[in-house]
Amino acid sequence: MGYETLKLTREGHIAVVAFNRPDAMNALSTQTAKDLLATLEELELDQDVFAAVLTAEGDKAFCAGADLKERKTMSREDMKKQRALFVKAFTAVAEFPKPLVAAVNGFALGGGCEFSLCCDFIIASEKASFGLPEVGLAIIPGGGGTQLMPRVIGRNKAKELIFTGRRLSAREAYEIGLVNHVAPPGKLMEKTMEIMREITKNGPIALQQAKRSINLGADLDLHTALALEAECYNVCLTSEDRDEGLKAFNEKRKPVYKGR
Numbered sequence: 001m002g003y004e005t006l007k008l009t010r011e012g013h014i015a016v017v018a019f020n021r022p023d024a025m026n027a028l029s030t031q032t033a034k035d036l037l038a039t040l041e042e043l044e045l046d047q048d049v050f051a052a053v054l055t056a057e058g059d060k061a062f063c064a065g066a067d068l069k070e071r072k073t074m075s076r077e078d079m080k081k082q083r084a085l086f087v088k089a090f091t092a093v094a095e096f097p098k099p100l101v102a103a104v105n106g107f108a109l110g111g112g113c114e115f116s117l118c119c120d121f122i123i124a125s126e127k128a129s130f131g132l133p134e135v136g137l138a139i140i141p142g143g144g145g146t147q148l149m150p151r152v153i154g155r156n157k158a159k160e161l162i163f164t165g166r167r168l169s170a171r172e173a174y175e176i177g178l179v180n181h182v183a184p185p186g187k188l189m190e191k192t193m194e195i196m197r198e199i200t201k202n203g204p205i206a207l208q209q210a211k212r213s214i215n216l217g218a219d220l221d222l223h224t225a226l227a228l229e230a231e232c233y234n235v236c237l238t239s240e241d242r243d244e245g246l247k248a249f250n251e252k253r254k255p256v257y258k259g260r
Contacts, residue, residue: 003020003035003038003039004031004035005019005020005021005029005031005032005035006018006019006020006032006035006036006039007020007057008039008042010049011193012197012200013048013049013050013051013200013204014049014050014051014052014053014193014196014197014200015043015046015049015051015052015053016052016053016055016189017036017039017040017043017052017053017054017055018054018055018056018057019032019055019056019057019062019063020056020057021057022056022057022058022060022061024067024069025060025061025063025064025106025107026056026057026058026061026062026063026064026112027061027063027064027065027066027067027068027069027070028063028065028066028067028086028089028111028112028115029067029070030070030082030085032067032089033082033085033086033088033089034085036089036092036093037088037089037092040092040093040096041092043096043098044096044097044098047204047258047259047260048259049098050098050099050199050200050202050204050207050257050259051098051099051100051101051196051199051200051204051207052096052098052099052100052101053100053101053102053103053192053193053196054093054100054101054102054103054115054116054119055102055103055104055105055188055189055192056104056105056106058105058106059105059106059125059127059185060106060107061106061107061108061112062102062104062105062106062107062108062112062115062116062128063107063108063109063111063112063115064107064109064110064112065109065110065111065112065113065133066086066110066111083142086111086142086143087142087143090111090114090115090118090143090144093115093118093119094118094144094148097208097211097212098204098207098208098211099120099199099207099211100119100120101119101120101121101122101123101192101195101196101199102115102116102119102121102122102123103123103124103188103189103192104116104122104123104124104125104128104130104170104179104188105124105125105127105128105188106125106127106128106129107128107129108128108129108130108131109129109130109131109132109133109167110131110132110133110134110141110143111143113130113131113132113141113145114132114141114143114144114145114148115143116130117144117145117148117149117152118143118144118148120211121180122173122178122179122180123179123180123181123182123183123188123191123192123195124170124173124174124179124181124182124183124188125170125182125183125184125185125187125188126170126171126182126183126184126185127170127185128169128170128173128179128182129167129168129169129170130167130168130170130173130178130179131161131165131166131167131168132145132149132161132162132165133165133167134162134165135162135163135165136165140162141162145162146158146162149161149162149178151218152177152178153176153177153178157176170182181195201254202257203236203239203241203242203245203255203257204241204257204259205235205236205239205241205242205259205260206236206241206242209232209233209235209236210232212232213228213229213232216228217229239260240258240260241255241257241258241259241260244256244257244258245257
C-alpha cells in the first residue's frame with residue numbers, strides 16, 4: 001500500500017517507516033497522522049514483520065513538530081479534531097506491540113521528539129537534536145512528552161528540559177540516557193539495521209511478550225509485575241516458535257521463526 005506522507009520499505013523481517021515530507025521538515029500534518037495510523041495497523045497485522053524502525057527522509061529533520069502552516073488555516077473546531085487524531089497517532093506508536101526503534105537523523109522537536117520517545121529506544125545521528133519547546137508557544141507537550149520524558153531520563157531532568165524548552169544535541173541526549181546509540185553522519189541507518197537484525201533473529205512472539213511485560217510491568221508493584229511476566233512467558237511456552245527454537249538448538253542450526 002502506498003502512503004502520501006510516509007515511505008514504507010522492508011528488509012527481511014524489518015519494516016522501515018519514514019516520514020516523507022523533507023521539504024516541510026517532516027512536520028506532523030493531518031495526513032501524516034492518518035498515514036501513520038494506517039501504516040502501523042498494516043505492520044501489526046503482517047506476520048512477516050517482526051520489528052520496525054521509525055525514521056525520516058532527508059537529513060535535516062526527523063520531525064520538527066506539528067505543521068503550524070497547516071494549523072494557522074484551521075478553525076478552532078478543526079484543531080480539536082486534529083488534536084484527537086494526533087493523540088491516536090502518538091498512542092499507536094507507543095502501543096505498537098512489536099519492537100519499534102526510532103532512528104533520528106535531524107531535528108526531533110515537539111511532536112517529533114515525542115514520537116521518538118514513544119518508540120522502544122532511540123538511535124541518533126550525531127547531527128540530531130531533541131527538544132520539547134511547547135511552553136514557548138504557551139502550550140505543553142501533548143504527545144506524551146510530560147509522561148515519557150520523566151520515565152526515560154528522570155523527573156527533575158525532564159522538568160528542566162520542558163520548563164526551559166532547551167534543545168539537546170545527540171551527544172547530550174546520549175549522556176543523559178535519552179538516546180541509546182549515536183552514529184556518525186551517513187551511518188545512522190547502517191547502525192540501526194545492524195541492531196534491528198540482532199533483534200529480528202529472535203522469536204517474534206517472544207519479542208512482543210517481552211515488550212508487553214516490560215511496558216505494562218514498569219508501573220506495577222513487584223508481585224503483580226511478576227505475575228504479568230509469568231503470563232507473558234506462558235504465551236511463548238505454547239508457541240510453535242518455542243518448539244522450533246529448542247529443535248534448532250539441539251540440531252545446532254539457526255532457527256526459522258514464523259510468529260506462530
